[in-house]
Amino acid sequence: MVRSYAIGDIHGQRARLEAAHDLIAEDRARVGDSDAPVVHIGDYVDRGPDSRGVLDLLMRGRAEGRPWICLKGNHDRWMRFFLDPGCKPEPVKPGISWLEDRVGGAATLGAYGVDAGHHRDPVRIHAEARAAVPAAHLAFIDSLPFSYRRGGAFFCHAGVRPGVPLEEQDPTDLMWIRGEFHRDRRDHGALIVHGHTPVDRVTHFGNRVNLDTGAGYGRPLSAVVIEGRDVHLLTPEGRVHVPPEPGRESG
Template sequence: MFFSSFRKPRSEQKRPEPRIPDGIRLYVIGDVHGRDDLLDVLCGTIEKDMTATPCGRANIVFLGDYIDRGLQSAEVVERIVSGRTPAPVVALRGNHEAILLQFLEDENVLDSWRRYGAMETLLSYGVDVKEVLRGRRFDAARAELREKLPLAHLRFFEDTELSWSLGDYFFCHAGCRPNVPLARQQEGDLLWIREEFLDFTGSWDKVIVHGHTPAPEPEALPHRINLDTGAYATGRLTCLVLEDSTRRFLST
């Protein structure tokens, strides 16, 4: 009788496998960074996967950083806003989209933005960057981008979410501040955090799915999954497929 009623301490009990609600499949895509060529291939792979293994409902979740570094930032955004994806989209904001929105209000932001991808984004929208490359006329570049940026693209950037959650998973761009409830995470951390989050080995209420920090392979840890595989430089754009309690990966 004693042994049949024995229970392991809570700390020793195996936690149930994280899952999403029945009948739903999520395709979660890491940082695209202006590589519409790779996104086109990945969308084709997702479409084939949906045909091969039908599901009740599918959604694509983008973890942000659609723009900068790659040469096709405008094309990436146009693909999403025009609905040329295999399933409806949940679009999260990355730190690069946040900077673009800041630049539209303050041309001085370009002094730092141009060092990590702004030139490619401006060129993709047809902005003349000759003076910007010399460190001049940031105001003219801002005015030209505001003129040439399609309204649908501006609304897309403005409407991106800082985070999203479904089932036992929490989705954001960069990560979360340790020891802060997920519902109270701040924008700066959701878009920018690195070491404090990456070095944290504790647990969360949900598994954090993020990008922002490139890795050679997708990182699948008990408490977080990193999907940024440096697509703009490596040619590898990664997608996590979540269904019930299963996980698998697709990539270019």
């Protein structure tokens, strides 16, 4: 049996990320598995109070040799584009600034000690941000893969383009897609494990599982264990089965 753990969109919630890893450690101890990977499906930054701490934690875990897979989310790329010398816009949302409240970049910079308030000159903010964010954090974001496949599961941040082989998916779709993917009921060749679009609870749609339970909006951060196509939510009381609900749709 192939076992994997996965954690939904984190959005600067370091304390909740630590709690999610505690739940995974408890499940590992119950089943006697120290090797199954933990897949983080992206969006480590923005909106929450400690994006810097989240990146530090993930980087330290990987440096210590923990079996952690960290995928790239759209907010991670958005931050990286902002911090380029030319302050590039996110290509999917060229008219929206990363610093806008609805995106959450200002909260991210706050964790690095940079005041990104609306009253300040954006050029000055950009200069201070480039000086404050460690090069190691940018290199970490640059190193992140867009997907990971293990057993019968395919992990990515947002979803996949229906009808396109998994190995040929476009990175922008893997980080940004919503409607076309959510509406498609066909089997994609693997169980797609994703986030990106908040749902009230971890939901198994038959051909996909959405793990984004809204940590970026102050709601819970969810961790699951996946065995084949069976999904269980991890809670302080133990596993809770997440059955398929193929009649539902999100986003």
